[in-house]
Ligand SMILES: O=P(O)(O)O[C@H]1O[C@H](CO)[C@@H](O)[C@H]1O
Ligand SMILES: [Mn+2]
């Protein structure tokens with residue numbers, strides 16, 4: 001659940017995020033969230049969320065985790081979940097990108113650049129879209145995240161060309177001096193005053209700085225099925241199959257297809273709408289409705305998972321839609337760990353790294369453990385019974 005944080009992290013002050021709480025503030029705004037599946041798994045046992053009854057006997061083992069890495073962006077969050085600790089932050093560009101880079105982009109693309117500042121993606125196309133339609137200039141912008149985004153009208157700069165431009169910009173910014181996490185193609189359509197972005201967005205990320213649990217799984221001969229943005233976030237590292245999605249509901253459809261097929265390993269789904277359509281847009285109502293729609297689809301997930309499947313529901317950072325600004329918030333992430341075979345449930349330790357999740361997965365498959373994180377498995381009481389079950 002991209003950006004579904006559960007309260008300010010211990011170090012929120014360093015990120016100017018004191019008081020942020022994505023789940024709580026959405027639930028307050030909605031006068032209570034209607035998420036019965038998350039409720040029975042134990043969401044309010046982590047921390048009470050308005051409208052979400054605390055389960056007497058939650059189905060899941062639950063906790064919240066503090067981020068260890070020095071960033072609150074998507075790549076940092078996901079990489080940490082898969083066992084890394086990013087102690088050297090990516091670069092951010094609050095005053096835009098250096099002239100030298102902009103000139104280089106103009107040279108290799110033969111197009112002029114406009115924008116070159118931090119902006120919200122919908123606002124920047126309102127500002128420069130009409131100009132782009134007239135001139136074919138590239139709209140380059142960034143945010144509080146380490147991203148270089150290029151917005152282009154699909155009728156003016158064809159998708160193929162936009163992707164090609166982004167690949168080239170990715171190449172020239174691999175120089176460690178830049179340390180830009182992602183180059184992102186942001187295509188849109190429509191007329192001035194009525195532009196909309198399309199699902200043809202494409203991210204070109206740096207490769208993870210070292211081996212992740214996904215690489216360990218792949219090396220161990222397991223499948224790693226990436227659904228949604230996951231393949232981009234890891235630049236394909238450790239991914240054995242990548243499935244693209246159009247939106248959250250399509251992501252849930254694809255997840256259900258994967259759950260029903262025969263494979264051995266991990267499937268990793270990212271639901272980005274929470275973040276992109278509602279968190280950054282500061283739309284608590286849309287966010288709340290999206291959480292409720294997600295929860296409805298959990299009916300099917302809880303039904304379809306097999307006896308030997310382990311389901312982990314979590315997030316990568318916060319994005320409190322009631323907080324000032326339009327950026328991510330440094331928050332704890334919720335963790336719900338469920339398997340049909342588990343007869344017990346309870347609280348897991350509140351550790352200081354998201355890497356506990358990757359460590360749990362590596363431990364589960366008995367592949368190389370990451371350098372960070374501790375597996376939950378020893379804390380899960382009836383695990384022996386479960387392991388016996390799944391190895392039979
Ligand atoms: O405002 P938009 O274009 O949605 O950009 C958002 O999307 C970027 C990548 O997730 C974030 O860095 C944030 O800036
Ligand atoms: Mn994210």
Ligand SMILES: [Mn+2]
Nearest residue numbers: 275276280328
């Ligand atoms: Mn985001």
